[in-house]
Amino acid sequence: xxxxxxxxxxxxxxxxxxxxxxxxxxxxxxxxxxxxxxxxxxxxxxxxxxxxxxxxxxxxxxxxxxxxxxxxxxxxxxxxxxxxxxxxxxxxxxxxxxxxxxxxxxxxxxxxxxxxxxxxxxxxxxxxxxxxxxxxxxxxxxxx
Ligand code: NI
Numbered sequence: 001x002x003x004x005x006x007x008x009x010x011x012x013x014x015x016x017x018x019x020x021x022x023x024x025x026x027x028x029x030x031x032x033x034x035x036x037x038x039x040x041x042x043x044x045x046x047x048x049x050x051x052x053x054x055x056x057x058x059x060x061x062x063x064x065x066x067x068x069x070x071x072x073x074x075x076x077x078x079x080x081x082x083x084x085x086x087x088x089x090x091x092x093x094x095x096x097x098x099x100x101x102x103x104x105x106x107x108x109x110x111x112x113x114x115x116x117x118x119x120x121x122x123x124x125x126x127x128x129x130x131x132x133x134x135x136x137x138x139x140x141x142x143x144x
Contacts, residue, residue: 022048022070025143026112034136035115035123036143045119047140052110056135057102058125065097065117072111077104 020038025048029036033055035047051074067074067089074089079102089095091111097103105113124137131137 020143022114026050026070028143031136032134033123034138035140037140038114038143040119041116043119044116045121045140047115047117049113049115050110051105051107051113053108053134054106054132055104056124056129056131057104058128059102060097060099060117060121061126062099063118063121064099065103065121066094066115067097067105068094068114068116070112070114072107072109074111074113075106075108077106078102 017039022038025036025038030050032050032052035049037045037047039046048070057077057079067076069089069091071091073091074093075086076089076095076097077084077086078097087095120139122137122139124131124135
């Protein structure tokens with residue numbers, strides 16, 4: 001057996017960021033349905049958003065979408081092969097919307113959520129209904 005050079009060369013330099021308080025991050029903006037990127041993991045963004053009311057039906061053709069509810073309660077309507085259903089996510093719950101599944105998040109009484117998805121993923125997906133004015137079609141904003 002011969003000795004090989006290390007294969008685990010990082011694809012990019014490690015980030016030298018600072019710790020991020022999620023409560024501080026959430027307190028730094030008021031926009032609804034307009035995620036802020038709090039950090040990244042490999043090719044994924046970790047985003048937080050404040051939400052209230054309804055988002056828009058949309059689908060991500062190439063990626064799952066992970067949700068963690070930080071505050072309040074999030075509802076996600078899903079259109080699946082056997083029909084439409086709704087999942088309710090209380091604070092502390094996680095849920096993954098599978099790629100290719102139409103979904104519409106909503107929060108009647110408001111919520112704060114964390115999402116984990118590939119960098120560049122649009123909030124309104126690859127296909128969507130008409131985007132209402134209160135929904136920000138974005139790949140996420142930097143924290144200010
Ligand atoms: Ni989505």
